[in-house]
Amino acid sequence: MIKFLSTIILCFLNYGFCTNHEQGLLITFAGISGSGKSTLARELAHMCNAKIFLEPEENEWPEHVRNKHPYSDFTAYSCVRGFRVDALLNAWKLRKNGELVITDSCYDKITSYYLGKPGMDWLISRDDPYFACVEMLTKIDTANLPDPDCIIFINISFEDWMRMLIKRGRIRDSIEGFRENYEKYSSYIREAVAMFCKDRNIKLVVFSTEFGDPKTQAARLLKQLEHEKIIMNESREETMQTQIYDLLSKIDPIDEKEEEHIAFAKKWVLSGKELFRKFKPDVPDIHLVAYCLLIDFEKNKILLGAHKDAGLWLPPGGHCDYNELPLKTAERELMEEMGVTAEFYSSMPFFLSVTKTSGPNDRGHTDVGFWYISCGDSTQKIDYDRVEFNELKWFSFNEVPLEMTDHRMESFLKKLKNINK
Numbered sequence: 001m002i003k004f005l006s007t008i009i010l011c012f013l014n015y016g017f018c019t020n021h022e023q024g025l026l027i028t029f030a031g032i033s034g035s036g037k038s039t040l041a042r043e044l045a046h047m048c049n050a051k052i053f054l055e056p057e058e059n060e061w062p063e064h065v066r067n068k069h070p071y072s073d074f075t076a077y078s079c080v081r082g083f084r085v086d087a088l089l090n091a092w093k094l095r096k097n098g099e100l101v102i103t104d105s106c107y108d109k110i111t112s113y114y115l116g117k118p119g120m121d122w123l124i125s126r127d128d129p130y131f132a133c134v135e136m137l138t139k140i141d142t143a144n145l146p147d148p149d150c151i152i153f154i155n156i157s158f159e160d161w162m163r164m165l166i167k168r169g170r171i172r173d174s175i176e177g178f179r180e181n182y183e184k185y186s187s188y189i190r191e192a193v194a195m196f197c198k199d200r201n202i203k204l205v206v207f208s209t210e211f212g213d214p215k216t217q218a219a220r221l222l223k224q225l226e227h228e229k230i231i232m233n234e235s236r237e238e239t240m241q242t243q244i245y246d247l248l249s250k251i252d253p254i255d256e257k258e259e260e261h262i263a264f265a266k267k268w269v270l271s272g273k274e275l276f277r278k279f280k281p282d283v284p285d286i287h288l289v290a291y292c293l294l295i296d297f298e299k300n301k302i303l304l305g306a307h308k309d310a311g312l313w314l315p316p317g318g319h320c321d322y323n324e325l326p327l328k329t330a331e332r333e334l335m336e337e338m339g340v341t342a343e344f345y346s347s348m349p350f351f352l353s354v355t356k357t358s359g360p361n362d363r364g365h366t367d368v369g370f371w372y373i374s375c376g377d378s379t380q381k382i383d384y385d386r387v388e389f390n391e392l393k394w395f396s397f398n399e400v401p402l403e404m405t406d407h408r409m410e411s412f413l414k415k416l417k418n419i420n421k
Contacts, residue, residue: 024095026146027230028088028106030193031154032186033178034165036209036217040154041104043218048231050100053087055080073123074130081137084108085145092146100231109145112138113192119184122177142196150203150230152221153193158182160211167211203230212270216241240323244288245269247326247370251352254415257408261354265368276322282365289367290329291317292342294376295416300397301378302413304405305337305389313393313405317369326370334374337385338392345373351415353408371412 027050029037038054045052062079084105091101115138116126124134156164161182178185197204205228207221219242225231248266253259268286269275277287293315294303304313316337320329326349331342351371358364378394395401397417402410 024098025100025150025231026091026095026103026148027101027150027152028103028109028148029152029154030106030110030189031156032161032182032189034161034168034170035154035156036164036214037154038104039214040152040207040209040218040221041102043214044221045102047218047222048100050102051091051094053091053101053103055087055105056083073125073128074134077124077134081108081141085141088145095149103148106148106151108138108141109147110142110189110192110196112142113195114188117184117188119177119181120188122175122181147200147202150205151193151197152205152207152225153190155190155206155208156186156210160209163211203228205230210266210270212267213241213272215239216245216270216272220245240275240325241269241272243325244275247349248352250348251350254351254411254418258352258411261352261368264354265352268368275320276324277319278322282363285364286366286368288320288326288329289317289369290320290326290333291315291369291371292330292334292374293371293412294334294338294340294374295345296376296378296394297419299378299394301394302397302400302416303338303376303378303382303392303394304400305384306391306393308388308390311404313395313401315371315406319367327372330370330372330374337388339383340374340376340380342372342374343376345375351408351412353406353412355407373416 027044029041031037038057042052042054044050061076084107087103088106088108091103094101112135114120115123115135116131124131128134162179165179193204196202205225207224209217209221216239219239222231223242223246245266248262248269251258251262253262273286274284275288278284295301296303302315304315306312307314316333318329318333318337320326324332327344327347331344334340334342349370350373353367353369353371355367355369356364357367382392384392397413400409400413406412
């Protein structure tokens with residue numbers, strides 16, 4: 001074994017690794033197995049036109065790796081390590097030539113930090129006769145394999161992780177102790193990556209992923225990398241899904257119901273489904289709407305209209321046109337229905353609601369509604385749309401007829417009152 005390891009060390013020393021090149025950029029991913037690293041790496045590389053190196057899928061592994069036998073842990077580790085190291089070395093060559101390169105794993109750089117810890121026997125047990133060999137090899141890898149310029153650590157909840165595992169269906173995901181030690185496993189990797197990046201002065205990016213459309217997740221990640229000035233790509237346009245998701249993330253819920261609605265909306269956006277209504281009244285059955293609530297803050301009043309079709313006191317609002325951001329919808333609807341130019345309290349949505357509705361020719365649909373605030377004057381004369389509303393009225397916050405308005409108006413008003421506290 002000593003001769004075997006000595007040969008490996010000589011190979012590394014002869015290769016001439018250097019971690020201080022100013023040319024190119026090498027980005028690698030880290031996180032627990034099954035967190036979606038390969039999928040995200042592939043989508044990210046496509047979006048920023050980077051070279052990509054991926055660990056082979058389980059069905060591409062040699063049969064002797066997939067079969068379970070007394071020394072399968074060492075066999076699997078050493079074999080799959082060969083794939084990963086080859087990818088990393090090739091990626092490093094391109095990086096030295098000025099390329100933007102992405103690999104889906106820096107596994108061999110960080111394994112030495114957590115190998116043999118409690119709960120990690122599913123990887124290789126300390127009782128395995130080859131454990132000492134693997135332990136020494138991981139330390140050599142940490143010290144000698146080329147360092148990336150940036151590591152993206154993938155955070156994932158247990159629930160979403162389980163969905164990922166079910167979707168990919170790997171045989172080795174059923175190894176005893178693997179799923180049961182999620183908390184320890186994820187904690188070990190998180191701590192290992194943080195310590196490694198600190199020790200080697202490597203940029204660390206923490207990205208929280210969710211089970212859903214991988215293109216939307218990758219677009220969010222790319223935006224984060226651009227924000228942290230790791231990847232500069234000013235010509236890229238954000239996807240609408242990314243922009244809507246970001247708006248949802250900036251809403252601070254007032255109660256459990258709004259928190260529930262935000263979670264529902266995020267999951268819907270991540271599903272990759274169409275966001276905008278294509279055909280009236282219910283295609284697709286979930287779509288975006290926006291409201292613009294005119295508020296007189298000096299007199300604590302809100303303007304509502306007696307809506308003819310709904311039979312309720314409602315704010316101006318409507319469906320988002322195709323590829324129209326909710327803020328633009330709110331501005332447009334306020335002008336169309338009230339003839340008022342919006343003076344937004346904030347460009348960010350103040351409130352979110354999810355409303356199931358139906359009508360005479362409607363099979364039933366769900367409105368995901370962004371609520372914006374425009375500063376108003378209750379003494380101002382308003383020439384409203386009389387086709388849409390029977391009348392307008394300025395209500396004091398405490399006098400709004402809650403039984404005759406939007407089902408989430410009470411929570412909105414509660415949140416509104418907190419502004420001046």
